[in-house]
Amino acid sequence: MKISEIRERKVIHRPTFDFDRYGKRIYHAYEYYLPYNPGFKGNETQRLFAKWIDMALFSALFYSLFHENILISIGLSVPSSIISGAITESYFGTTLGKKIFRMKVIDDGGNYPVFLHSLKRNLLCLVNLFPIFTEYSSKTAAMGRRTGIQMNFRMYLNNKICTTYIVKESKMKEIKSISDADSVQHTGLIDSEN
Structure with a gap:
């Protein structure tokens, strides 16, 4: 799989104006899939x-x-x-x-x-x-x-x-493993659709 096609899952917690019963702020979690930046x-x-x-x-x-x-x-x-x-x-x-x-x-x-x-x-x-x-x-x-x-x-x-x-x-091994894992996952999704 190409590096430009790889997406990273990011979870961002944003504070709200609400607090729970213990006085701690309540956060909403937002999930994004952002382009991988090597x-x-x-x-x-x-x-x-x-x-x-x-x-x-x-x-x-x-x-x-x-x-x-x-x-x-x-x-x-x-x-x-x-x-x-x-x-x-x-x-x-x-x-x-x-x-x-x-x-x-x-x-x-x-x-x-x-x-x-x-x-x-x-x-x-x-x-x-x-x-x-x-x-x-x-x-x-x-x-x-x-x-x-x-x-x-x-x-x-x-x-x-x-x-x-x-x-x-030092990041070359990580890039290869992410690229290989995404290509295997992408191939598995294609095979499951057929």
Whole structure:
């Protein structure tokens, strides 16, 4: 079964205005089936650093071995990291930068993406490097309310378009077991209907 088709059961308890005879608040339980998210919080920053690590290695390679100008080395590192990223993600599910952060790239089936799919994903990562600026406000006791501008990167667009996921290496076994259990359950439902 595809990861995008997996649903997680979530029960949310919402308080009411009523109390029981012991004075405890009464809660209503609401059950939802939400899409399964194999990703992890804060992966945007780690992915950005992983991409910079990959590009820094190629920049150093072009600068030291081929004696190129530093700006030319950085410019050549972009297509080099895109192509090498597509190759290593299709075979190992990771790049050197992602390996440092213990991240893997998987497709909707839970496998490493094929080369062309990974190449498309890596080409689209160039869109992720353009930052967006948002306004934020914070309130502290000492300074009162402060507003400012915050820079964020949209490190999810290429995964959304290509239906790929960035997961931690430690979560791979869980994803496989959930995917296999849901496919067995889904197959059992189909067999029982026939």
